[in-house]
Amino acid sequence: MKLEFVGPASLLETGDVSYPAMLDGKALKCSFSYEALQDLDLDGVQTNALQLFKTHQLKLLSIAEQKILNGYAVGGAVHLFSHDLILD
Numbered sequence: 001m002k003l004e005f006v007g008p009a010s011l012l013e014t015g016d017v018s019y020p021a022m023l024d025g026k027a028l029k030c031s032f033s034y035e036a037l038q039d040l041d042l043d044g045v046q047t048n049a050l051q052l053f054k055t056h057q058l059k060l061l062s063i064a065e066q067k068i069l070n071g072y073a074v075g076g077a078v079h080l081f082s083h084d085l086i087l088d
Contacts, residue, residue, distance in 0.1 A: 002022075002024055016032060021068075028073060036085055
């Protein structure tokens with residue numbers, strides 16, 4: 001299985017952030033819920049979803065990669081929600 005995150009990050013109408021990837025040569029849509037992004041902002045001061053994503057990009061893409069490797073990519077997409085976070 002070959003996974004490559006290609007980006008760039010973009011804001012969806014729902015307030016979530018999308019980050020395109022390629023899985024075995026096919027497009028894969030990765031989306032990160034605004035709630036999950038907020039959960040990573042422990043101080044609660046950042047409200048810009050794209051900035052939250054950029055601040056925590058490595059952690060978020062790592063969690064998305066794990067979901068994909070565990071078979072949670074369905075219909076060409078994987079979605080990351082608050083319950084997927086591994087908070088330190």
